[in-house]
Amino acid sequence: MPPRDRSALRRMAARRTIMAVGAIMAVITGLAAAPAVHASPAAAGALRWAPCGDPAQPEAECSTLSVPVDWAHPDGPKLELAVARRKAGEPGARVGSMAFGPGGPGDSGVDMVVRRIGRFSTEVRRRFDIVSFDPRGVGNSSPVTCSGDLLAERPSPELKSQADFEATLAYNGRLRADCRARTGPVFDHLDTGQTVRDLDALRAALGERKLTFHGSSYGTLLGAQYAETYPRRVRAMVLESVMDHSVPTTREFLRSEAATAQDSFQEFVKWCDRAVHCALHGRDVHAVWQGLLARAGRGELEDPAKAGTSLSSSDLVNKTAFRKFYGADYTGLATVIASMDASRPLPASPTSTAPLPPATPVFCSDWRLPVRDYQEYTALVAMMNKTAPDLPFLLPIHMAAACLGTPTANPQHRLDAHGAPPILVSNALHDPATGYPWAVSVARRLGRSGVLLTYEGHGHGSVTRGPCMQDTVDGYLTDLEVPPQGTSCPALPL
Structure with missing residues (x-):
C-alpha cells in the first residue's frame, strides 16, 4: 500500500x-x-x-x-x-x-x-x-549579549522592602544599558x-x-x-x-501561570497516590515536598547536580519540579524528591537563584507587566503563593521582576x-x-x-x-x- x-x-x-x-x-x-x-x-x-x-x-x-x-x-x-x-x-x-x-x-x-x-x-x-x-x-x-558578571548580580525576586524594589529597578536599568551596548541596535527591536x-x-x-x-x-x-x-x-x-497575549494585567498573567503550575503538581500527587511504582507511593507527598522547601530555604538542601552545593527553594521549584512537569516525567520527579528527602542536610548557608537568560529582553518587549511599588509586588507574590502553595516563586514572578521599568514595544492586546x-x-x-x-x-x-x-x-x-x-x-x-x-x-x- x-x-x-x-x-x-x-x-x-x-x-x-x-x-x-x-x-x-x-x-x-x-x-x-x-x-x-x-x-x-x-x-x-x-x-x-x-x-x-x-x-x-x-x-x-x-x-x-x-x-x-x-x-x-x-x-x-x-x-x-x-x-x-x-x-x-x-x-x-x-x-x-x-x-x-x-x-x-x-x-x-x-x-x-x-x-x-x-x-x-x-x-x-x-x-x-x-x-x-x-x-x-x-x-x-x-544574539543579546550582556556582562556575565552583571547577570550574576541579579537581585533575588524575594524582595523585602521598598528599597529592594527600587534597587531592582536600578539594576534593570543598568543591565539594559549594558546589554544594549554589547548587542547593538537590534536590542531595541526584539519584539x-x-x-x-x-x-x-x-x-x-x-x-x-x-x-x-x-x-x-x-x-x-x-x-x-x-x-x-x-x-x-x-x-x-x-x-x-x-500563549494568550490578550491577558490584560500583571495580576491575571501571574494568577493564571500559578494556577496551571499548581494543577500539574496536583496531578503529580494524584498519580503518585495511584501508582505503586511511584517512589513516594503511600506517603504524604505535600508534606515531603514542603519539608524540602523548608530545607532549601535554610540552605540545607544539596543540589543533586552539584555535590556540596545548596539548592535554593526557587531553583527547587523551577529547576526540579517545573522542568519535570514539562515532559510529564512523574516517575523521575518522584525519584528525585525521594532521594533529596533521604539526603543528609548541608550546613545552613545563604543561597542564590540562577540568573535569567539574556533572552529575557525578548519577553519584556512583548509583555507589559507593570508593578507600582513594593506593596503591590508583595500582594502579587502573596496571590501567587495562595494560588500555587506548593510552588513559591515560580519563574513568571522572576520575569515580572526582571521587566520592571522596561518599555514594552509589543504589549498585550x-x-x-x-x-x-x-x-x-x-x-x-x-x-x-x-x-x-x-x-x-x-x-x-x-x-x-x-x-x-x-x-x-x-x-x-x-x-x-x-x-x-x-x-x-x-x-x-x-x-x-x-x-x-x-x-x-x-x-x-x-
Whole structure:
C-alpha cells in the first residue's frame, strides 16, 4: 500500500477515536546553543543553502536571511537571521515548506532543525521541507549579549522592602544599558511584532505564496500575530501549547501561570497516590515536598547536580519540579524528591537563584507587566503563593521582576485575525506552563478561524502525543483536513 494511503487510513482510525470535549479546563527556557552557520550571508530576499557544518547531520542545510533591524525603516541597517532546513523526505509527495516557530523565548530554531528533527512526525518530515530560524536576539541572529558578571548580580525576586524594589529597578536599568551596548541596535527591536515581519520575509524567500506554520509555546505568539497581520497569507497554522497575549494585567498573567503550575503538581500527587511504582507511593507527598522547601530555604538542601552545593527553594521549584512537569516525567520527579528527602542536610548557608537568560529582553518587549511599588509586588507574590502553595516563586514572578521599568514595544492586546483560514489550536489539558484556559481563550478570539484540539493528558507540547493527536495534526497540515470543533484525544499512560 502506498505511504499516502497508509497515512490516510491512520488518520481515519484516529478520527474514529476522537471525542468531543465538554469541560474547559511560561515559559521561559534557557538560551539554546545553535550550530554555527557556515553558509555565505544571503542578499535580502534570497537564501543560499550550504551544509550546516555538523558532520553528524549532513542533510541539514543552513543559510542566512538579511532583514532590517527595524522594519519601520526597511532601508536602514540590516541583521542576518540564521536559518536552517531539512528537505522533504519524499520529494514526489512534497507539499511545500513548513516554518517552525521556536519557543522560549530564547530557543534556537536552527538547533531544532539540525539536531532535534525527531520532534516532528514522520509524515511531516516526509511531506514538507522543515525550515526554522533563530529569532532576532537569539542564537546566531544577532544574539543579546550582556556582562556575565552583571547577570550574576541579579537581585533575588524575594524582595523585602521598598528599597529592594527600587534597587531592582536600578539594576534593570543598568543591565539594559549594558546589554544594549554589547548587542547593538537590534536590542531595541526584539519584539514579536518585528519577528512577524521576519517570518513573512522568510516565507517570501522560500517562494511560498502562503505560509504553513507550526509554532510551539512562545512560538504561538509569533504565529497568532502573523495571522493577525497577514491573515490571507496563511495556508495552515498549528499553535501548540498556546500563549494568550490578550491577558490584560500583571495580576491575571501571574494568577493564571500559578494556577496551571499548581494543577500539574496536583496531578503529580494524584498519580503518585495511584501508582505503586511511584517512589513516594503511600506517603504524604505535600508534606515531603514542603519539608524540602523548608530545607532549601535554610540552605540545607544539596543540589543533586552539584555535590556540596545548596539548592535554593526557587531553583527547587523551577529547576526540579517545573522542568519535570514539562515532559510529564512523574516517575523521575518522584525519584528525585525521594532521594533529596533521604539526603543528609548541608550546613545552613545563604543561597542564590540562577540568573535569567539574556533572552529575557525578548519577553519584556512583548509583555507589559507593570508593578507600582513594593506593596503591590508583595500582594502579587502573596496571590501567587495562595494560588500555587506548593510552588513559591515560580519563574513568571522572576520575569515580572526582571521587566520592571522596561518599555514594552509589543504589549498585550485582543487578537483579531479576521479573514484567516482555520487555525489549529492544540493544548494539553494539564500543561504546566501554558494552561488550557489560554488555549480556549485564543481559539475563541480567533472566532470562526479557531479550531481547538485538546490532548486530555499532561505536559508541555502535545502534537505528537499518540496516534490520535499526531494523525489529526498531520492530516490538517498536509491535506488541510480540519478536525471537528471540540475534538479531543485520549491521554497516553504516564
